[in-house]
Amino acid sequence: MPSDSKRSSLRPSARPSARPSTRTPAARAQQIDQPLIDAFVDALVLEDGLSSASTSAYARDLNLLSSWLGEHRACGLAQLDESGLLAYLAARAGHGKATSANRRLTVFRRFYRHLVRLGQLQADPTISIRSAKQPERFPQSLTETQVDALLAAPDLGTPLGLRDGAMLETLYATGLRVSELIGLRTIDLGLAEGVVRVIGKGNRERMVPLGEVALDRIRQYLRESRPVLCGAQTVDAVFLTVRNQPMTRQHFWGLIRRHARQAGINRLPSPHVLRHAFATHLMNHGADLRVVQLLLGHADISTTQIYTHVARERLRQLHRAHHPRG
Secondary structure, eight states: OOOHHHHHTTSGGGSOSOSOOOOOHHHHHHHHHHHHHHHHHHHIIIIIOOOHHHHHHHHHHHHHHHHHHHHHTSOOGGGOOHHHHHHHHHHTTTSSOHHHHHHHHHHHHHHHHHHHHTTSOSSOTTTTOOOOOOOOOOOOOOOHHHHHHHHTOSOTTSHHHHHHHHHHHHHHHHOOOHHHHHTOBGGGEETTTTEEEEEOGGGOEEEEEOOHHHHHHHHHIIIIIHHHHHTTSOOOBSSBOTTSOBOOHHHHHHHHHHHHHHTTOSSOOOHHHHHHHHHHHHHHTTOOHHHHHHHHTOSSHHHHTHHHHHHHHHHHHHHHHHSTTO
8 A cells, every 4th residue: 555655646646747738828818708608697597597508609609709819919808998898709700600690799798787786897899790681581481371271271170180180270360489289288277268378588487378279179189189199108398299299399390390291281391380470460461569579478579570571571461463453
């Protein structure tokens, strides 16, 4: 057994300190900045309830900035000034579109406001930087005729077809995000009241009306199809696969594309397109923007305002198609 003096020589603290560091400037900068990034991500989770996917994206953008600063500015995130941030944004300008640049700037604004609020920084380097101009983008949607064809595509005479029909009707009736749809539990269904309880982004809860058609389809699914899929086991999820597992995003994506082909829709939609159709059709039929915001679960009405443009464009198309001097 080695003596105490020999054992002490094996400890990390006893290793020679004269060996030069092999870490790159970028790696050293990231090591210094990592506690700041970790604390910021923790705050996003605790204060806003952001998902792991969102916080990972925030951390990735900040780590890329930290790495670049270590290589080109020899400073960390807390020492960055406006000129340094502008230089980084210019260096990244060729990596993506204006939307990507604005997304990165949003992350940096939030991060530096967080540091200023905690007193860890005196001046916010993002305060005078403007977002890049980007063209208006209207969300892809479906016409009401296309939606009718899509909803009629599943074979309601089979357990799986009845499940698919219930999911599509629910998605169009409520405008849920696909993650909210597949995350529904049986206790979230208020069938007597005709509503569904939804836990959305940031753990925000909302109650959304189902509508008579979706309500009838869900009741039929629960009565005739779900017991077949569930078998003798007890599962909380409302919508199940044939293997008695909760429905996944990937599985549902495949289902909606298959039914779209059956309905003759050449532009195969993602599940999110039905959410856009829900909002667009509400606006086309005169729904108030604030009501649409509440139903969609948008924290900021500016996110919902895109549908006013969609409805306006739809009116222009109708005018051109049907007015004698259109």
